[in-house]
Amino acid sequence: MDQDFDALIVGAGGAGLWAALELAQAGVPTAVLTKLYPTRSHTGAAQGGVCAALGNHEEDHWEWHMFDTVKGGDYLTDQDAAEVLAREAIETVIELEHMGLPFNRTADGKIDQRRFGGHTRNFGEGPVRRSCFAADRTGHMILQTLYQQCIKVGVQFFDEYHVVDLLFDGGEAGAGGRAAGVVAYRIADGELRAFRAKAVLLATGGFGRMFRITSNAWSLTGDGVALAYRHGVPLQDMEFYQFHPTGIVGLGILLSEAARGEGGYLRNDSGERFMARYAPTLMELGPRDLVSRAITMEIRAGRGIGGKDYVYLDVTHLGRKVIEEKLPDITEFARIYQGVEPISEPVPIQPTAHYAMGGIPTDLHARVIRDADRTIVPGLYAAGECACVSVHGANRLGTNSLVDLLVFGRRAGRQMARDVRGVDLPELTEDAIEPVRAELRAISARSSGENAARIRSDLADVMMDNVGVYRTEELLSAALPRVRELQERYSRVHVDDKGTVFNTDLLEAREVGYLLDCAETTVVSALARKESRGAHAREDYPERDDVNFLSHTLAYRAEGGPRLAYKPVTITRFEPKPRTY
């Protein structure tokens, strides 16, 4: 059965929900499809805050926020996008408050703000209070608030509809085709259904599950990213993957940078605040790539706690009141998952795979582009972590993921509302759902073969060990054949569950295929970038190389492996400079 809408949104995190809200308010017939329930989306796991230069405590300007974003991204950030981000952050945060978001408050009733990594006053002089927050549950409050508003305006949701393919009219996305809809698998009963639309927004989040230690939800498997890639959209800057410095040892669960924003310390085995040697001005509030490398270097030098592979996050000096009122959730995480009492004991932490700076390339209006000439794929949009606009460049600053999904989710909805007006629905052929039906049937039909969970776990090991905080030619060259071998094994993947009702076995197998695409493009892009920039740290090429690599990578799907091209970086205000903190 086909169903027609003017606009479809895939994914119900912050970007998807805000876009839906804009479309519904503009009177555009819209549906949101999500493989979860909307309130399960991973926006809800964001903790520390959302930066906007409100200046509620001290002088601040969007130009400073823009500069920090560009410098934080090691000058790979497109500066026109960073300007949009920093300017519109202010109005989106105010709008969220008007929607009812329960921000923490200052004594005079304004939105409270705190310090966050890499966010500075006057172009790098020192930390500034820019992060607007609701305890350490800011993402939860954003997700809840946006979902509440969607209920208020009557957005139509298709909960637990897993989008498994994208549809195009007039050729593939990479060959001039126009987005025509999606194919969704209704999880409750396994029915495959085509949804037709004039505009499709991909807001499917990241793909941290390709790493062993990650802060990401199990559901973050790169669905939208891989589907766009399979239909001819190149993936941009996939080699830039952020490791957050403070994950719970072994599990990767995030302990927010807010702990350091409130004044927490990082200590090595001798109790030293080692960041003094790596970022003398900002110390623990250095950008994440730098702090994760510092921790890794301490561990390698044998200065991890007891010589092991972790260091301490110490908040004991902040006192019970600050810890319990401003950091309640992460305090509970430390208690539950590590059996550590943060009020009196330091918390063992290690870097955890956290955020993809790369993804589906878009312009400033969330329209997907398919080449270095910025050719638009008509009707296809992307926003949030799955997209690469690129505001984060080579390394994202803390809180800017929320700013990104709010600002560009909002822009996506507005642009889609403009673009669907006066446009006819695209053509869909009767057999549009057949290719993906055949792929799913092939998996179900195998009575034996490879176990998907095993492939995912092997992939997570390769990526963690060879494509992590530090990379070399040797490590990356060894990773590539192993990823290819996993792809070969994946061609024989089989599942135990042959039923139609709530078959998560089949859907998880499908998701592993997406992760493999993300991993292959990451490794190939990383091998080709023979420099160190932001989160891409090559020990064999330790310097940034602006002569050869001040450009975005584009990885196209091709026979025999991804084909790479490069796209210039947009520089408007800030010429690249050495990056010190």
Added chain:
Amino acid sequence: MQVDLRILRYDPERDAGPHWVSYSVEAEPIDRVLDLLHRVKYKVDGSLTFRRSCGHGVCGSDAMLINGRNRLACKIRVEQLGRRRISVAPLPGLPVIKDLVVDMDGFFAKYRSVQPFLITAGPPPTRERRQSPEERARYDDTTKCILCAACTSSCPSFWAQPDYVGPAAIVQAHRFIFDSRDEGADERLEILADQDGVWRCRTIFNCTDACPRGIEVTRAILEVSAAIVERQA
């Protein structure tokens, strides 16, 4: 150590009804019940079906009945359960779709019925609305709700009267009724004064015990009840 993990399984395409299946699973004391479920699904039987997403207690996907109590599988360690025999069943009082997956549509419909969104009259100011830290603290507890359904599905009043709007929906209403910025309290209190509203609560406190976010659910229900009485007086 080896744990005897008993799971109440049901596949509507194969089984006449729910039945217990035992799995002997290798476990560390620090493992969470979710880790054990994954171990079974990925190493023994891929058809074992449950929801989960964030894996650390903030998304609300994996509420289930664990050793007789509603909990999040990702937030309860094996050692906390204190024994080597662990039973896992779907949330009580909700229709079972398959294994540990229940139908949440009715639960979310009740949530939507209490107008869970900020209601204000007139245009907003250009900057943020002001709210004092004390006013913000007044409804802090109920902002923590993750809609996991652990409370509602632990409530005997809900089991007996499935039309009861249930603790979770009341918690969500509370979050707005006591928000100084909201002007929709009258509408919400009207809805909750209905026969299937707050008066179904028998202050059994199961909901408070079940809440994985530590929300004082029964207290929130009583505060809403008191607000209704105050409004009627």
